[in-house]
Every structure is written in C-alpha cells, then in structure tokens.
Amino acid sequence: MENLINYLLQFGQLNQPQIDLVKSKVKVLELKKDEYFSEAGKVPKRVAFINEGILRVSYFNIKGEEITKYFIDENNFAVDLSSYTQKIASSEYVQAVTDCSLLIFSTESLSELSITIIGWDNIISQITSKALFEKVNKLSPMLAEDATTRYNDFLKKFPTLANRIPLSYLASYLGITQSSLSRIRKNIR
Amino acid sequence: MENLINYLLQFGQLNQPQIDLVKSKVKVLELKKDEYFSEAGKVPKRVAFINEGILRVSYFNIKGEEITKYFIDENNFAVDLSSYTQKIASSEYVQAVTDCSLLIFSTESLSELSITIIGWDNIISQITSKALFEKVNKLSPMLAEDATTRYNDFLKKFPTLANRIPLSYLASYLGITQSSLSRIRKNIR
DNA sequence: GGAATCATTTGCCATTTGGCAAAAAGTAAT
DNA sequence: ATTACTTTTTGCCAAATGGCAAATGATTCC
Numbered sequence: 001m002e003n004l005i006n007y008l009l010q011f012g013q014l015n016q017p018q019i020d021l022v023k024s025k026v027k028v029l030e031l032k033k034d035e036y037f038s039e040a041g042k043v044p045k046r047v048a049f050i051n052e053g054i055l056r057v058s059y060f061n062i063k064g065e066e067i068t069k070y071f072i073d074e075n076n077f078a079v080d081l082s083s084y085t086q087k088i089a090s091s092e093y094v095q096a097v098t099d100c101s102l103l104i105f106s107t108e109s110l111s112e113l114s115i116t117i118i119g120w121d122n123i124i125s126q127i128t129s130k131a132l133f134e135k136v137n138k139l140s141p142m143l144a145e146d147a148t149t150r151y152n153d154f155l156k157k158f159p160t161l162a163n164r165i166p167l168s169y170l171a172s173y174l175g176i177t178q179s180s181l182s183r184i185r186k187n188i189r
Numbered sequence: 190m191e192n193l194i195n196y197l198l199q200f201g202q203l204n205q206p207q208i209d210l211v212k213s214k215v216k217v218l219e220l221k222k223d224e225y226f227s228e229a230g231k232v233p234k235r236v237a238f239i240n241e242g243i244l245r246v247s248y249f250n251i252k253g254e255e256i257t258k259y260f261i262d263e264n265n266f267a268v269d270l271s272s273y274t275q276k277i278a279s280s281e282y283v284q285a286v287t288d289c290s291l292l293i294f295s296t297e298s299l300s301e302l303s304i305t306i307i308g309w310d311n312i313i314s315q316i317t318s319k320a321l322f323e324k325v326n327k328l329s330p331m332l333a334e335d336a337t338t339r340y341n342d343f344l345k346k347f348p349t350l351a352n353r354i355p356l357s358y359l360a361s362y363l364g365i366t367q368s369s370l371s372r373i374r375k376n377i378r
Numbered sequence: 379g380g381a382a383t384c385a386t387t388t389g390c391c392a393t394t395t396g397g398c399a400a401a402a403a404g405t406a407a408t
Numbered sequence: 409a410t411t412a413c414t415t416t417t418t419g420c421c422a423a424a425t426g427g428c429a430a431a432t433g434a435t436t437c438c
Contacts, residue, residue, distance in 0.1 A: 061330065069329050125314035132321035139328040140258050141250065143364030146394070146426095167416065175332030180395055182417055335396095335424070356386065369425055371387055 004049050012123040025109035031100040038094045046106045048078040053100030058093045068173035097165045147176045148184050193238050201312040214298035220285040227283045235295050237267040242289030247282045257362040286354045336365045
C-alpha cells in the first residue's frame, strides 16, 4: 500500500486525510499466474496498480496470432490504454504472467476521488501520460535493433522472467518467431 | 484557425469568449522545408498545432545515427514528448519535412489559458494522452511486420510524402537501411 | 554548361530471420 | 512409471535484410 501512495505522491500533493481516503478505496486482488485481469471485448471497470508480479498486455492481430504488446512490472499502473477515453470496449487482454498482488480502483472509486480530491485528475493524467511516454520510448528504438539486442534489453529489464514465461509471449513481444528466439538464446550462452 | 478550434472542441467544451481568448493567444509560424521547430538540448518554450505540412521528430542514437522517431501531420499537435513534464531539455529534434504553417502557443500563453479556462488542463492532457496512445498503437504492430508492409503502411498514411523526403528519414523510421528501402521500392513497382 | 556535391540505386555477398516439421525436453495426470 | 500433452530445440532450406562500395541520378552553385 505504501508503494502506491509513494507512487502517487510523485505526481502531486496529497494530505493525510486524502491519503486515507485513497487507501479506503483500494481493494487488494491476488491473481494467480496465467489468470486474466481483463479481457478484450469488455469495458474495463477497474484499474490496477501492481504491487507484486508482472502483467502482460496482448491482442490478436489480423492473422489471428496473439501478440504481446508489452509487459508491466511492479509499481506501475495497468492503465487500459485502449479504453483510456473510458466506456469503450477494450481490444486488449491483460494477463498475469507471474502470481500477482494488485491494488484495485473501481471506476466508481476513481470518480469519487476525482470529485473529492482537488488535483486527483491531474495526478491520473500525469500517470497515464508517463506510462504511454515510456512505452513509446521503449518501442521506438526497438525497430532499429536486431532481435538479439532486443532480447538482451528485455533481459536487463526483466532478468528473472525470460525463463519463466512461454517463449511465445516473449517472441511476439520481440517481433520474432519462437524458433528464432530459441536460437538467439542458444547463441547467447 | 478553425481547424485548431474544432480539434480542441473534440476534447472539451469551450464557450465563445473562451474560444476568442484561445485565438488571441495563438501565433502563426511559417516554417520552410528542412527548418527546425525545436532542437535537442533546449527547453521547448512553445507548442505547435500543425495547420499545414508535416513535421518529423528525430533523435541521435548511441551510434550517432539520426533516427526518425515519427512523423506528425496536419491537425495534430507537436507535443514535445521528451519534456512533457516541462522544464527539462528535450532530446529530440522537430523539423519540417515540408513547408509548414503552424499555430503556436507559448508556454506563457498555455499557463494563462490553464488559469483562465476551467477544463483547459483536462483538454491538454487528453490531447497528450491521445497522441501518445496513437503512437504506441502505431509502433507496436510494426515490430511484427516485415519492412515491405511497414513501408506500405507508411504510404497509406502519407501517400504524397514518400518521394519528397530523403530516403534516410524514412528508412530510419521504418527501422531499415537506405539500400533496403530502395530495393523495397523497386519491387513494389 | 560544367563541376562539385548530395541522394539514390544497384551488385555482390554475408548475416539474420522465417517457415516447416521432426526430435527432444518438460509437465501433468493417472 | 506410463501416457498424453505442451513447450522448446533443432535441422534444413528459403527469404529478407545488412554492409560496403561503385555507379547512376539529381541538385546546387558558380
């Protein structure tokens, strides 16, 4: 819980009563590996802060392949980007790739906080922008790098994850096939 | 000017006096092809809405190569992403790839509008999020596509541009070398 | 017009990655 | 332990892309 509050305080001021109010709105959700937090086709009704664990966001492309769009790790929000304007059905799946402990805000809680706390909306919009901004900066250079470099970059960011998730998740994130990734792994050893 | 107002109205309400106020803050800036709107290392002091023309945003990678991060076309804002938190020096260059007519807000104007117009900040943050969101959704599938598909996608979005800008701009955006792009072009005809 | 300069295309070959299928390794259930 | 099932690795070859340098084409400037 402290992680969440510290995270929020990076983006704006909150006094003690406000902090207590935020805390009172949060629910803990434990997710087992492979369970879904949200699914495409549904309108997301909640937002998660990752206290522990790693999520992945995926979608199905035209060819019917499941593509991992990105991973989200601890102390970050799983903002459902495809419905950031709210009320539209998501086109993304959000799934736990490890056991996760999430802190959940329901849509109703968020609106209440938005009304009650001056500056809450500003905090949320900064968080959203920052998350998106980081994704752009992550993705953009990937195009220019070869697959081995992309894999190594992934290893740097998620050192323990690479051998605990299916190859297919990682390969689609890196934009290569499973067998290519398998070969890249072999060559790195 | 009407384009700008219509664009803003997509994201929030503005009454006539507010619209007039916004208009009074805007300055027109004409940029010739190849001129820079902003440069890395400087703290950006203004924000541009593209009335006519196309900009490109670039940076230099570790190897010293200039990489085109993305293109921005008409009726969009050139939000300087790398300094969205403000006050930090940009690491990006923003350059006109065609003659451009821009509508400019200075930082001071923006703060004034922020204070004067209730909901202005909300409009701006929505615009920022939307722009970033679209970039993520653009970039993410590119990784999984081959270079020819990426080139064709670019052609769809900027039909007239491909033959009017240096190959190097486009190749670095697509994540391939100039000669590869040249060959792709040849094969498409 | 001609020289100098810059951008693009092309040839040649090396490297990377894909596609497909079979083998091997790992996992789960009985 | 055996079976069934899933995931990963591997082999083989084709296709895509890179690297480099030379040739060609375009542009600018005098």
